Amino acid sequence: MCQSKVILDTDNFWNVKDGMEVLIHEYGHILDFLINQILNNQNQHFDSRKYLISSLANDTKITNEAYQKLLAYGVVRSLYGRSTSSSNWELFAEAFTRWIVTPEPNRDLGWEKLDKFFRIDLPTKL
Numbered sequence: 695m696c697q698s699k700v701i702l703d704t705d706n707f708w709n710v711k712d713g714m715e716v717l718i719h720e721y722g723h724i725l726d727f728l729i730n731q732i733l734n735n736q737n738q739h740f741d742s743r744k745y746l747i748s749s750l751a752n753d754t755k756i757t758n759e760a761y762q763k764l765l766a767y768g769v770v771r772s773l774y775g776r777s778t779s780s781s782n783w784e785l786f787a788e789a790f791t792r793w794i795v796t797p798e799p800n801r802d803l804g805w806e807k808l809d810k811f812f813r814i815d816l817p818t819k820l
């Protein structure tokens with residue numbers, strides 16, 4: 695099981711029971727795996743993690759992939775999400791965690807970008 699190390703967790707930002715964010719993080723991995731499995735079985739070359747990074751940069755003028763990745767790091771705000779920087783495997787799971795567990799009063803522009811990604815952008819690929 696992965697260890698979710700969300701920066702903002704230190705001051706109870708998520709407001710969830712201990713361990714719950716780790717479970718949700720694992721669900722993020724499952725979602726990531728299934729989407730890639732489904733779409734790649736349909737002979738589509740799809741990488742959900744690259745799609746996450748590029749989608750978060752929508753509505754910005756950031757086109758350079760390296761800068762898009764920095765933006766994604768800023769939105770997700772997880773050191774652990776940066777730990778697999780070449781594959782972005784953990785970034786996707788941490789993005790999913792932030793989207794699910796962020797309480798309503800703490801939902802900011804970054805959360806709104808994640809909300810758009812998980813509710814609108816990603817489902818259009820299925």
Ligand SMILES: [Zn+2]
Pocket residue numbers: 696697719723783784787
């Ligand atoms: Zn993980």
